[in-house]
Amino acid sequence: MTSEVMVEGTGAGRILQGMKVEQPSRVGVLLREWRQRRRLSQLDLANLADTSARHLSYVETGRAQPSRAMVLRLSEALDIPLRERNTLLLAADYAPAYRESGLDEEYMSSIRAAIDTMLTAHEPYPAVLVDRLWNVLAGNRAMAVLMDGIPPHLLEPRPNVFRLALHPDGLASRLANLGEVRTLFLQRLLRQVNATGDEALRSLYDEVRRYPAPMGGETEGPGEGEHGPSPIQVPLRIRTPYGELSMFSTMATFGAPADVTLSELAIELFYPLDEFSTKALHALGEWSS
Amino acid sequence: MTSEVMVEGTGAGRILQGMKVEQPSRVGVLLREWRQRRRLSQLDLANLADTSARHLSYVETGRAQPSRAMVLRLSEALDIPLRERNTLLLAADYAPAYRESGLDEEYMSSIRAAIDTMLTAHEPYPAVLVDRLWNVLAGNRAMAVLMDGIPPHLLEPRPNVFRLALHPDGLASRLANLGEVRTLFLQRLLRQVNATGDEALRSLYDEVRRYPAPMGGETEGPGEGEHGPSPIQVPLRIRTPYGELSMFSTMATFGAPADVTLSELAIELFYPLDEFSTKALHALGEWSS
DNA sequence: CGACTCAATGACGTCAGAGGTCATGGTGGA
DNA sequence: TCCACCATGACCTCTGACGTCATTGAGTCG
Numbered sequence: 001m002t003s004e005v006m007v008e009g010t011g012a013g014r015i016l017q018g019m020k021v022e023q024p025s026r027v028g029v030l031l032r033e034w035r036q037r038r039r040l041s042q043l044d045l046a047n048l049a050d051t052s053a054r055h056l057s058y059v060e061t062g063r064a065q066p067s068r069a070m071v072l073r074l075s076e077a078l079d080i081p082l083r084e085r086n087t088l089l090l091a092a093d094y095a096p097a098y099r100e101s102g103l104d105e106e107y108m109s110s111i112r113a114a115i116d117t118m119l120t121a122h123e124p125y126p127a128v129l130v131d132r133l134w135n136v137l138a139g140n141r142a143m144a145v146l147m148d149g150i151p152p153h154l155l156e157p158r159p160n161v162f163r164l165a166l167h168p169d170g171l172a173s174r175l176a177n178l179g180e181v182r183t184l185f186l187q188r189l190l191r192q193v194n195a196t197g198d199e200a201l202r203s204l205y206d207e208v209r210r211y212p213a214p215m216g217g218e219t220e221g222p223g224e225g226e227h228g229p230s231p232i233q234v235p236l237r238i239r240t241p242y243g244e245l246s247m248f249s250t251m252a253t254f255g256a257p258a259d260v261t262l263s264e265l266a267i268e269l270f271y272p273l274d275e276f277s278t279k280a281l282h283a284l285g286e287w288s289s
Numbered sequence: 290m291t292s293e294v295m296v297e298g299t300g301a302g303r304i305l306q307g308m309k310v311e312q313p314s315r316v317g318v319l320l321r322e323w324r325q326r327r328r329l330s331q332l333d334l335a336n337l338a339d340t341s342a343r344h345l346s347y348v349e350t351g352r353a354q355p356s357r358a359m360v361l362r363l364s365e366a367l368d369i370p371l372r373e374r375n376t377l378l379l380a381a382d383y384a385p386a387y388r389e390s391g392l393d394e395e396y397m398s399s400i401r402a403a404i405d406t407m408l409t410a411h412e413p414y415p416a417v418l419v420d421r422l423w424n425v426l427a428g429n430r431a432m433a434v435l436m437d438g439i440p441p442h443l444l445e446p447r448p449n450v451f452r453l454a455l456h457p458d459g460l461a462s463r464l465a466n467l468g469e470v471r472t473l474f475l476q477r478l479l480r481q482v483n484a485t486g487d488e489a490l491r492s493l494y495d496e497v498r499r500y501p502a503p504m505g506g507e508t509e510g511p512g513e514g515e516h517g518p519s520p521i522q523v524p525l526r527i528r529t530p531y532g533e534l535s536m537f538s539t540m541a542t543f544g545a546p547a548d549v550t551l552s553e554l555a556i557e558l559f560y561p562l563d564e565f566s567t568k569a570l571h572a573l574g575e576w577s578s
Numbered sequence: 579c580g581a582c583t584c585a586a587t588g589a590c591g592t593c594a595g596a597g598g599t600c601a602t603g604g605t606g607g608a
Numbered sequence: 609t610c611c612a613c614c615a616t617g618a619c620c621t622c623t624g625a626c627g628t629c630a631t632t633g634a635g636t637c638g
Contacts, residue, residue, distance in 0.1 A: 026486050041613060055597050057615060067596065068382065083480075090484045093357065095382045111522050114537055117560050125410065191372075195379045197315050233400050233543060248403055252541040252558060254522060269541060271406050278410075330584055344626050346586055356625065 025062030026091035027071065032060045034078045049077035068094045099132070100264040111254060118252070118267055124285025126247070126270040133200055134161040137265070145240065145284060146171065146270075161268065162189060162208045165236075176237035176244055178214045184234045235273050242280050246273035314351030315380035316360065321349045323367045338366035357383045388421070389553040400543060407541070407556055413574025415536070415559040422489055423450040426554070434529060434573060435460065435559075450557065451478060451497045454525075465526035465533055467503045473523045524562050531569050535562035 035045050042060070046053040051070065058064035059074075066074070071092050075085040086096035119127050119140040126146055129138040136159040139147070150159075151169050164170045165185060172178050186209060193202045238245045252267045272278040324334050331349070335342040340359065347353035348363075355363070360381050364374040375385035408416050408429040415435055418427040425448040428436070439448075440458050453459045454474060461467050475498060482491045527534045541556045561567040 026483065030483060042615095043613080052598050053614085054599075054616085058597090061615075063616090064596065070596080087480055087484045090384050091486065093384045095379050095384055113562075114522055114539075114560070117537075117562065118539065118558075121414065121560050191376055194315065194319060195376045197380065233403055248406075250403075250407065250541045250543055250556070252539045254539055267539070269407075271403070271410050273403075273406065331586095332584075341627050342585085343587080343628075347626090350586075352587090353625065359625080 023062055025065070027066060027088055028060045028062040030088055030091055031066075031071075031074055031078075034080055034084075035060075038078055040078075045074070045077060049073045066092060068092070072097065114254075115267065118269075122269055124281045125272065126281075128161070128268050129265060130161055130268055131265050132198075133204060135159070136161060136164070142270075142281065142285060145245070145281070146238070148240075160204070162204060166208050166211045168212055171238065172211065174239045176239055177235065180234050181236060182211075182213055236270070240280075242284070243276060245277045245280060247271060247277060248273055312351055314354070316355060316377055317349045317351040319377055319380055320355075320360075320363055320367075323369055323373075324349075327367055329367075334363070334366060338362045355381060357381070361386065403543075404556065411558055413570045414561065415570075417450070417557050418554060419450055419557055420554050421487075422493060424448070425450060425453070431559075431570065431574060434534070434570070435527070437529075449493070451493060455497050455500045457501055460527065461500065463528045465528055466524065469523050470525060471500075471502055525559070529569075531573070532565060534566045534569060536560060536566060537562055 035042070038045075040048070041053075042056045043053040046056045049056075049070075050073065055064060056074075059066045059070070068089070071088055071094065072085070075088055080088070082098040083100070086098055089096050115129055115138065119129065119138060123140050123142045126142040127140050128136050128143060130136055147159075147164075150164060150171070154163055154167055154170050162185060165175075166172050166178075166182055172182075175181055186205070189201070189205045189208065192198075193205050233248055236247045236249065238247070247270045249268050249270045252269055253265075272281055324331070327334075329337070331345045332342040335345045338345075338359075339362065344353060345363075348355045348359070357378070360377055360383065361374070364377055369377070371387040372389070375387055378385050404418055404427065408418065408427060412429050412431045415431040416429050417425050417432060419425055436448075436453075439453060439460075443449075443452055443456055443459050451474060454464075455461050455467075455471055461471075464470055475494070478490070478494045478497065481487075482494050522537055525536045525538065527536070536559045538557050538559045541558055542554075561570055
């Protein structure tokens with residue numbers, strides 16, 4: 001997995017012939033748009049946001065880079081929707097500050113139909129709806145293949161993808177390639193923890209990490225294993241009474257993929273990796289319907 | 290769609306009883322981990338990154354917040370994989386700086402099989418592989434329903450989701466709810482443009498925006514239409530010779546959803562919204578195979 | 579135990595840049 | 609013509625990133 005340099009900052013204040021050339025700067029333009037939309041003068045907004053009109057002017061024209069706090073204050077004063085505030089922050093080269101929420105609320109119900117459609121349309125392949133913490137909120141019938149025989153204490157408050165997959169009482173014992181899976185899963189979870197700093201996620205990580213690893217040279221924690229370019233995709237090889245099923249999974253979200261907003265829920269879609277698994281899943285699907 | 294405040298910054302330097310309490314700060318911890326992994330002393334790294342050991346110590350312990358440039362320089366000196374550098378930036382409350390790339394390269398081919406599996410497994414529903422700029426790189430057979438009768442000039446260098454959907458010679462004329470679709474599509478594209486500042490995306494936006502809108506009160510550009518909480522999900526209602534198909538789409542990506550890295554490619558999955566569409570797509574699928 | 583490495587940190591300094599205040603001049607609408 | 613609005617210059621403050629130098633204290637190793 002290679003990567004490449006992106007836009008290198010916002011591009012404001014580029015040096016040219018020893019002279020700073022002020023470019024409008026994305027935040028500046030965006031803030032101005034919002035202000036005009038609200039029909040406020042720079043002075044009005046400045047008062048509202050408790051800053052000076054002078055500085056605001058400079059920010060809008062790109063002669064000054066607003067601090068993160070300033071961006072947030074202005075957003076607040078302009079009463080900009082949270083989702084757009086994230087856009088502003090990104091435009092100013094700061095990390096987004098808000099995440100979507102409200103799965104439990106109307107949001108979820110408004111797309112409930114879509115979710116159900118997806119889940120059932122994906123049959124006979126397994127699919128689950130998960131929240132930010134990887135809790136399983138719903139699943140289709142094909143999930144039975146995976147959930148079969150999972151002891152209740154793993155479903156307790158609510159099943160969790162990581163616990164299900166890596167807990168010794170869960171799928172772990174049935175995974176033919178537990179080592180691989182465990183490594184990749186933990187790695188991903190850790191990255192997510194580090195990127196978001198979410199405490200709940202961290203404690204999930206701490207818990208899951210303690211689950212026993214399969215024998216064989218364990219690359220302990222994040223420690224040694226040289227984060228190297230990890231294989232984005234790792235198969236899930238599950239031993240079942242019908243034979244070994246090979247699958248991989250992807251995450252489907254609503255909205256654009258580059259939507260840097262940390263999305264609150266996603267659907268994990270499993271796909272078969274080989275002919276046998278495909279047929280087996282189809283057969284199981286027929287049988288159970 | 291509601292949102293909620295996130296972690297409110299990194300949490301470093303919280304005020305307590307009028308005294309600053311320095312918390313380890315995520316970046317600090319992460320940087321230290323990387324440095325130790327590289328078996329460098331603070332002094333060594335400081336020299337490599339052309340900074341002072343003193344400051345580095347402060348950064349690691351969270352007594353100082355590194356600037357974006359400093360984070361990047363340290364990452365460089367530590368030879369941290371780009372993907373992880375993004376994690377560091379986020380941990381320091383800065384916007385990520387790198388994006389994944391290399392679809393054309395080995396990356397694509399390494400997951401080529403997975404992509405093919407997904408595309409065909411999704412039949413008889415349409416699905417396409419798109420890149421960052423929404424160019425269509427592959428599609429399954431069910432896409433024929435959508436691509437049918439699209440003039441070659443829209444497929445020219447390479448078909449593009451937005452051009453296909455909104456160009457008058459494209460799907461636009463067949464969309465029963467072009468107005469809605471157009472509004473949502475443009476809105477999303479605009480957000481993406483603003484968040485990423487990507488020039489290529491911006492010019493795509495500028496182009497697509499000029500396409501004729503259907504009659505009826507057009508909420509011009511980003512101007513008036515009060516960005517309000519837009520409906521995350523909008524159906525695509527397409528008139529076909531077989532009747533009107535209703536579908537919605539979601540984006541599937543590889544890797545975690547909260548992976549703030551701007552992903553380079555994604556798969557757009559279409560799902561039927563009603564009984565009729567479901568049956569029609571299945572029937573068409575049967576027929577064409 | 580002395581020599582050495584390494585990390586933390588105090589004292590002190592520089593400097594860029596965010597952000598403020600006051601004033602001016604230029605625009606365009608009423 | 610008056611005024612609201614904006615850009616901008618002159619000038620100021622202050623925070624905080626970051627530098628240098630020196631000290632201390634905790635290992636570690638011969």
